[in-house]
Amino acid sequence: MTEPAAEAEQDPEVTAQEATVPVPGAARGGPISHAIFRLARLHRMFAGQLLRRIGLHPGQELVMMHLWELGPQRQIDLVRLMDSDAATMTRTVRRLEQAGFVRRRPSPTDRRASLIEPTTASHALRREVEQVWSRLEDISTAGLSGAECADALATLERLEQNLVRAATPPPEPDARPQ
């Protein structure tokens, strides 16, 4: 069990005829929103194809990276690290367990929780996952200078901050929140 990876075929048919999908919303609706949407779609599809070859599904690689980096974690810790969902994490961990990449161990201090830890077999995956991320980064930043990369990053983070601010519960101008 726990055969390391799927090494599949080496050259996938990463054929996305995406290019320029004309969407009504793009013209009059929201050019930025729609660009985010398209970029996200493509990026996700790309990551999915790279991950598929090493036997992971999108999202699972983040769990594994956290575990490799931080060691055994409770599910709730993983949920917080990834800003994910407890229900999703339950299933993701179960699938990773069935795939032989993680193991569950009852928490010695909390009988509600279990500790999730990477199996030794999973360590063969680590380099591959890191290669996937590095490849994705190379592809995304192809042809961009260091300054342009920094610029792009600042732009992405600014957009993100705008959404974070808008999503943040209430301004709560109350002087004494507590």
Add this chain to the structure above:
Amino acid sequence: MTEPAAEAEQDPEVTAQEATVPVPGAARGGPISHAIFRLARLHRMFAGQLLRRIGLHPGQELVMMHLWELGPQRQIDLVRLMDSDAATMTRTVRRLEQAGFVRRRPSPTDRRASLIEPTTASHALRREVEQVWSRLEDISTAGLSGAECADALATLERLEQNLVRAATPPPEPDARPQ
């Protein structure tokens, strides 16, 4: 329509404690990739919450926008317009039909296909969907000048183009492709 700015929500619990989710990959892995990932997640979550209030799920609004804009379409046309998947479209159209937003009519010229058309009832949705997109755009671009918006758009499209290029099948340097 197009109420000016984000002016925050008045009610929803759009509480994402996102903020700064520390992910291993962010530090050493791929800052740009990870920023795309986070931005996409937030953007999608936001769109989902706005759409939920008007009774749609993410993705369905795009189908409706195409139908409102272009009139009756075959499923395969919608698939191509959205760069989606035939299987997904089958189910999305079925759900939209059950929700009363679209109707199916057999194609007069092709007995394999049916034409999907928006119902009259759906037209009440149109303004709401447009408001959602416009709100999303306002939120995303809050505090950005016109030039900065154009800049951000260029950045997003450049990243997108990088992925498109990488996904495009082969360079095929063969002089005579045919």
Add this chain to the structure above:
DNA sequence: GTGATTTACTTGTTCAGACAGGAAAACCTT
């Protein structure tokens, strides 16, 4: 200590998205 609340996790449901496989109609070639 007893009882209420919170926390960690699970299950059920619904949705999008991707892939495999298949059916029927349309098409092309011979």
Add this chain to the structure above:
DNA sequence: AAGGTTTTCCTGTCTGAACAAGTAAATCAC
């Protein structure tokens, strides 16, 4: 006309993601 191929759509399966609801353990308040 006959046969093979392509197109259009559907179903099944598996995954992530989100929400609701529930269980068991821990914690807090009294």
